[in-house]
Every structure is written in C-alpha cells, then in structure tokens.
Amino acid sequence: MPITVVGSVAFDTVETPAGRSERSLAGAATYFSLSASFFTGVRVIAVVGEDFGPAEQAVFDARNIDTRGIERAAGKSFFWQGSYLDNINEAKTLRTDLNVFAGFEPKIPDAYRDSEFLFLANIDPVLQRRVREAMPNVKLVAGDTMNYWIKDHRPALLEVLTGLDVLLINDTEARMIAGNQNLVQAARAVMGLGPRFLVVKHGEYGATLFHGSAPKGKAAERFRAPAMPLEEVIDPTGAGDSFAGGFFGYLASQPELTPGAFRRAMFYGGVMGSFACESFGTERLQQLSRPEIDARFNLFRELTHLD
Amino acid sequence: MPITVVGSVAFDTVETPAGRSERSLAGAATYFSLSASFFTGVRVIAVVGEDFGPAEQAVFDARNIDTRGIERAAGKSFFWQGSYLDNINEAKTLRTDLNVFAGFEPKIPDAYRDSEFLFLANIDPVLQRRVREAMPNVKLVAGDTMNYWIKDHRPALLEVLTGLDVLLINDTEARMIAGNQNLVQAARAVMGLGPRFLVVKHGEYGATLFHGSAPKGKAAERFRAPAMPLEEVIDPTGAGDSFAGGFFGYLASQPELTPGAFRRAMFYGGVMGSFACESFGTERLQQLSRPEIDARFNLFRELTHLD
Numbered sequence: 084m085p086i087t088v089v090g091s092v093a094f095d096t097v098e099t100p101a102g103r104s105e106r107s108l109a110g111a112a113t114y115f116s117l118s119a120s121f122f123t124g125v126r127v128i129a130v131v132g133e134d135f136g137p138a139e140q141a142v143f144d145a146r147n148i149d150t151r152g153i154e155r156a157a158g159k160s161f162f163w164q165g166s167y168l169d170n171i172n173e174a175k176t177l178r179t180d181l182n183v184f185a186g187f188e189p190k191i192p193d194a195y196r197d198s199e200f201l202f203l204a205n206i207d208p209v210l211q212r213r214v215r216e217a218m219p220n221v222k223l224v225a226g227d228t229m230n231y232w233i234k235d236h237r238p239a240l241l242e243v244l245t246g247l248d249v250l251l252i253n254d255t256e257a258r259m260i261a262g263n264q265n266l267v268q269a270a271r272a273v274m275g276l277g278p279r280f281l282v283v284k285h286g287e288y289g290a291t292l293f294h295g296s297a298p299k300g301k302a303a304e305r306f307r308a309p310a311m312p313l314e315e316v317i318d319p320t321g322a323g324d325s326f327a328g329g330f331f332g333y334l335a336s337q338p339e340l341t342p343g344a345f346r347r348a349m350f351y352g353g354v355m356g357s358f359a360c361e362s363f364g365t366e367r368l369q370q371l372s373r374p375e376i377d378a379r380f381n382l383f384r385e386l387t388h389l390d
Numbered sequence: 391m392p393i394t395v396v397g398s399v400a401f402d403t404v405e406t407p408a409g410r411s412e413r414s415l416a417g418a419a420t421y422f423s424l425s426a427s428f429f430t431g432v433r434v435i436a437v438v439g440e441d442f443g444p445a446e447q448a449v450f451d452a453r454n455i456d457t458r459g460i461e462r463a464a465g466k467s468f469f470w471q472g473s474y475l476d477n478i479n480e481a482k483t484l485r486t487d488l489n490v491f492a493g494f495e496p497k498i499p500d501a502y503r504d505s506e507f508l509f510l511a512n513i514d515p516v517l518q519r520r521v522r523e524a525m526p527n528v529k530l531v532a533g534d535t536m537n538y539w540i541k542d543h544r545p546a547l548l549e550v551l552t553g554l555d556v557l558l559i560n561d562t563e564a565r566m567i568a569g570n571q572n573l574v575q576a577a578r579a580v581m582g583l584g585p586r587f588l589v590v591k592h593g594e595y596g597a598t599l600f601h602g603s604a605p606k607g608k609a610a611e612r613f614r615a616p617a618m619p620l621e622e623v624i625d626p627t628g629a630g631d632s633f634a635g636g637f638f639g640y641l642a643s644q645p646e647l648t649p650g651a652f653r654r655a656m657f658y659g660g661v662m663g664s665f666a667c668e669s670f671g672t673e674r675l676q677q678l679s680r681p682e683i684d685a686r687f688n689l690f691r692e693l694t695h696l697d
Contacts, residue, residue, distance in 0.1 A: 171571070264478070266594065267621045287573065288595035291619060307616045307693050312598060314574045346696050386614050387694050389653050 085124035090204025092129040093161035107364030111204035114321035117368040118328025120146040128152035132160040156183040208239040225249035244277035308349035311357035329355030392431035397511025399436040400468035414671030418511035421628035424675040425635025427453040435459035439467040463490040515546040532556035551584035615656035618664035636662030
C-alpha cells in the first residue's frame with residue numbers, strides 16, 4: 084500500500100570528519116521517500132524552490148516516487164548547514180534558511196487520498212496535525228519530531244501525538260517529552276500521550292520498539308533491533324529518516340500488521356539507517372538495490388540471533 | 391570446569407536515587423564469583439581484613455564458592471564509597487580506602503592450580519600479570535580493567551593484554567585504550583594488542599562481542615546481545631562484574647567453546663548484569679535461582695529474535 088509522507092525536501096551542506104558535501108539534495112521527506120521506495124509506493128507532500136531542478140526531480144523519478152504533491156514556489160528551497168566535526172553522533176547546526184518552507188501550506192493531491200499509510204516527518208506540529216486531519220481514513224499514521232518542537236511548541240506537539248499510531252524518536256527526545264531519565268518509564272509516559280507504538284532510536288546501539296502496556300519485567304511487548312557496527316560513518320544526516328522509511332515502508336508492504344511484521348520492520352529500519360550513513364547526502368540510498376538490503380537484513384539477523 | 395578469579399572483595403557504601411546502602415559486601419571478585427557460581431565452580435583469590443566476618447563468609451559458602459584463596463590480613467578490607475545521584479550510569483567516587491589491599495600479594499592455593507579458566511578482575515595490572523604467569527596452563531583467560539589503569543598504568547596494562555584471550559571493557563574504555571572514537575576501529579586496535587575476543591559493554595544498550603579480524607562489512611564475527619530495559623535501576627554497582635561472571639561462567643560450563651557458546655555466553659552476561667542492578671550490593675545475586683536466570687535468558691531471546 085502506498086505511503087503519503089509530508090516533510091521537508093531541502094539542500095544540505097554538511098561537514099564530517101570524512102569530508103564536506105555542498106548543497107546536496109536532502110530533507111526528511113527525501114530520505115524517508117528514497118528509503119521507503121524499496122518496499123512500497125511513496126507519495127510526497129512538500130514545497131521546493133526554483134533551485135530544485137531536473138537533476139533533483141530525477142532522483143525521485145528513478146525510484147518511482149510520486150511527486151505531484153511537491154509544490155514549486157518562487158524563491159529558494161529549505162537549506163540547512165551542519166557540522167559533525169566535534170561529534171559524529173550529533174549535528175551542530177551552523178545555519179538554517181527556511182526559505183520557501185516558511186510559508187508552507189501542505190496541499191494534498193486528490194490522487195493521494197486513498198493512501199492507507201501516512202508519515203508525518205519532522206516539521207512544525209501545526210502542519211503535521213493539519214495533514215493528519217485532512218486524511219482521517221488512513222489505517223496507520225507514524226510521525227517524527229525533534230527537540231526544538233518538544234521544547235518550544237509542546238501544546239501543538241501534544242495534539243499531534245494524540246493522532247499518531249507510531250512515534251519514532253531518539254532517546255534524548257523520549258526523555259525530554261516524558262521529563263524522565265529512565266527509558267522504560269519515559270516510554271510508558273510517551274505512549275500515555277497517544278501513540279500505541281513507540282520506536283526509540285539509540286544511534287549506533289540500535290533501537291527499541293515499545294508497544295502496549297507491558298507488565299513490569301515482561302519483555303514480550305518490547306523489541307530491540309541492532310544497528311550495524313560501522314567501520315566508518317561518512318555522514319549520519321538522514322539516518323533517522325531513512326530508518327523511518329525502512330520501518331514504515333516495510334510495514335506498508337505487509338498484508339497484515341502482525342507482531343512479526345513490526346519486528347522485521349525494526350530490522351529494516353536499522354538496515355536503511357546504516358546505509359544512509361555510508362555516503363554524503365542521499366547518494367547511498369540512490370544507488371542501493373533490494374538484494375543489498377536483504378543481504379544486510381541477514382547480517383543483522385546473524386549479528387543478534389543465537390542460532 | 392572451575393574458574394579461578396583474582397580481584398577485590400570489599401565493602402561499598404553506595405547512594406543512588408533509590409536509596410543508600412552502608413558497607414555492603416561488594417568488590418569485583420565477589421560480584422563475579424556469585425554470578426559465575428550459577429554456572430560452574432568458582433575459586434577466589436583475594437585479601438580481606440578483620441571486618442570480613444562469618445556473615446560475609448556465609449555469602450560465599452551458600453553458593454559453594456571456594457574461598458581458600460581469600461587471605462585474612464590484619465586491618466580493614468578494601469572500602470569504596472560512590473554516588474549515582476547525578477547519573478545512574480556513572481558512579482562518582484567519593485572515597486577509596488585500599489586498606490589491606492594496598493599490600494596485596496596474590497597467593498594461589500595448590501588446589502586451584504588445575505583451573506582451566508582464569509578471570510583477572512579489575513585490579514592493578516601488575517598483580518593481574520603475576521597471577522596470569524603463575525597459571526601458564528589455563529585454557530582461557532579473561533580480564534577486565536578500568537580508566538584509572540588505562541590512563542596511568544598503560545605499560546603494565548599492555549603487558550596484561552598480551553596474555554588475555556578475552557577482554558571485557560565498556561565503550562569508553564575501548565575508545566581510551568585505542569585512542570579512537572569509532573567503536574569498530576577501536577575494537578580492532580584493542581584486539582591487535584592481544585585479546586582474541588573483545589566484549590564491549592554498552593550499559594543499558596547491551597554489549598558487542600568482537601572476535602577475529604572481521605572483513606569490512608561482515609557481521610559474522612560480531613555479536614550484539616541486548617540488556618534488559620529496566621523499569622528501575624536500584625544500584626548499578628557490580629553490573630559489569632556480574633556480566634563477566636555470567637559470560638565466563640557459562641563458557642566454563644560448556645564442553646566446547648563454539649561460536650554458539652560465545653553467543654549464549656553474551657546473553658547470560660547481560661542477564662546476570664541486569665539482575666545485579668535490581669538490588670543494592672549483591673543482594674539480588676544472593677537470592678537468585680537458575681530457573682529465574684533461564685527465564686530471563688528466554689526474555690532476552692524474545693526481545694531480540696525475529697521469530
């Protein structure tokens with residue numbers, strides 16, 4: 084089943100210990116779409132400026148991603164500049180130019196309205212909520228957010244959470260939302276705010292899926308998926324969005340949302356996140372093939388399974 | 391096969407957000423022994439003072455741990471005081487009194503000399519090396535260390551590493567020894583110094599076993615075991631030593647050291663580490679039973695396995 088995703092399509096300039104990449108095609112919706120496109124159809128809602136040309140369009144076309152919901156506006160696309168020189172696990176933002184994103188009013192093409200899966204990438208929760216409300220009949224809604232919205236836009240974010248089935252965030256974000264340092268307690272508190280499923284990403288240590296209200300000491304309603312121990316992280320930008328694309332893309336491709344499907348989705352999330360780190364920007368995702376993805380899925384199994 | 395362990399038997403005073411425990415029986419060799427005793431016979435080499443009385447002896451006796459190698463000296467036992475009030479994952483040392491440990495000269499009882507498994511708990515690398523050299527015929531030697539020895543006793547530590555089959559350390563220690571922030575590169579560098587197997591503990595995120603020289607991108611020679619997501623950490627002191635006890639105790643109980651045995655040993659390590667956190671001091675380990683251990687092993691499997 085196709086997924087509709089709303090989020091940013093942007094250009095990034097990124098510095099890491101491995102080098103520098105200038106104005107690469109990026110943005111949460113871009114990483115998510117490319118990643119999910121290996122599993123299911125993807126439809127994007129975003130806004131870009133005049134700097135989004137045929138080369139950028141071709142990246143989406145090559146993966147058969149539906150871009151009819153990408154609005155072209157006068158001006159420049161969203162631009163972000165960040166550095167990982169001090170810490171490969173945490174970006175230091177050097178510059179953010181919202182540009183055409185400042186006035187973004189998501190418009191949902193009629194052709195998208197039968198989507199049963201909706202992903203609200205990390206954007207203003209007011210916009211996330213608007214898109215959620217415009218698509219009341221979706222079967223599964225997942226979303227992401229970030230520290231900025233948690234700290235300074237909490238009421239709007241809390242409204243989004245009530246409309247989510249799955250929230251994907253990292254440890255720090257989970258602890259911030261809950262105001263609790265213990266991850267299990269924080270997870271329970273976050274699920275109390277709406278999402279039935281919570282995916283907490285631990286960076287190089289993998290990710291944990293929490294679901295339902297697990298009785299104390301019972302792991303059955305939790306699942307821990309690994310990350311790939313990487314020899315070299317070229318650029319971690321977009322790893323979280325790529326995780327979300329693999330996770331949600333795989334779920335959307337399944338005939339039934341069984342516990343087993345969620346477990347495999349967690350593995351595919353980690354797999355896609357690990358590929359995203361192997362090149363600057365979306366390069367690695369553009370060149371990827373499904374057999375490579377499944378080979379890494381099998382490595383993840385070997386990495387974690389007893390037999 | 392019985393394990394011989396050399397390390398500290400001590401008293402700890404510990405403060406955590408859950409409360410305070412005064413002068414509890416503790417020390418790396420104590421946690422290790424209790425944990426390993428659920429899998430195999432254990433023989434301890436240590437020194438204690440006059441404050442080590444019948445109550446402390448009874449803790450070892452209840453688990454059939456051989457204490458003939460625990461020397462009784464005039465004076466007080468090693469004492470450590472620490473606080474986890476600021477950070478449940480990292481102890482702040484408030485006080486260390488070496489006491490009888492200051493003049494510790496490990497003596498190996500003749501009855502220990504047929505041990506095929508030797509564990510060098512976290513003590514002065516000069517002593518670790520002396521015990522290692524006094525037992526040249528052991529089949530498998532594992533050891534632990536800490537930031538203090540890495541920083542200020544590097545030459546002695548490097549000599550110990552050349553005599554180890556397995557080193558168990560945490561992320562920070564691996565990065566410190568290697569002088570490299572990338573965990574995979576750091577692991578390779580550490581293994582270049584001696585140990586054929588390296589266990590890197592990631593606290594609440596589990597642990598990774600590295601072995602051999604894995605080709606780039608190949609996970610087959612790595613294994614990632616989870617930790618238990620704990621609702622409440624009462625006292626993390628000794629979790630690493632308990633991990634080592636479960637890991638090495640399980641290995642010593644196996645007829646053959648197969649890759650599968652190492653994988654299961656990683657799980658048992660995590661299991662024993664998680665129990666250690668559930669009470670102050672060694673209380674939980676004292677009250678534990680093998681069926682409880684195996685039930686948690688099965689939870690760890692559920693937590694990580696796809697089917």
